[in-house]
Amino acid sequence: MSFDEFQQSVAGDAVVSAGLSGALQALWHDGRGDWDGAHNCAQDDKSRDGSWVHAYLHRKEGDEGNAGYWYARAGRTMPLKGVTLAAEWAEIARELLGR
Numbered sequence: 001m002s003f004d005e006f007q008q009s010v011a012g013d014a015v016v017s018a019g020l021s022g023a024l025q026a027l028w029h030d031g032r033g034d035w036d037g038a039h040n041c042a043q044d045d046k047s048r049d050g051s052w053v054h055a056y057l058h059r060k061e062g063d064e065g066n067a068g069y070w071y072a073r074a075g076r077t078m079p080l081k082g083v084t085l086a087a088e089w090a091e092i093a094r095e096l097l098g099r
Contacts, residue, residue: 001017001020001097002097003090003093003094003097006024006028006093006097007031007093009028010028010031010032011031016028016029021045021047021049021050021096022041022042022044022045022047022049022050023041023042023045023047023049023050023052023053023092023096024093024096024097025041026038026039026040026041026042026045026050026053026054026057027053027089027092027093027096029041030053030056030057030060030089031089035057035060035061038053038057039054039057041053042054042057048073048074048075049074049096051070051071051073051074052070052071052074052076052092053092054070054073054074055067055068055069055070055071055073055074055076055078056085056088056089056092058070059078059079059085059088060085064078
């Protein structure tokens, strides 16, 4: 799936594809405004990708301490202050979809 197709799926009436990784399912739910659904998917995905999305979600929530823990588990650093949540969401989605 391309990034554009993923964005269209998020914006449309589609249901989340079971073929997506837990991390991508989490981003899909987040993109639709379902933070709790996104958090559940990220929490269930024990991979580094799941930890990355989990970190992003806690950053979005405003819990930087918890976010920092999950960024470390993902082997990532917290984005600089100027990086928007939308930009990080797109960065994560593009990288995961590109694999």
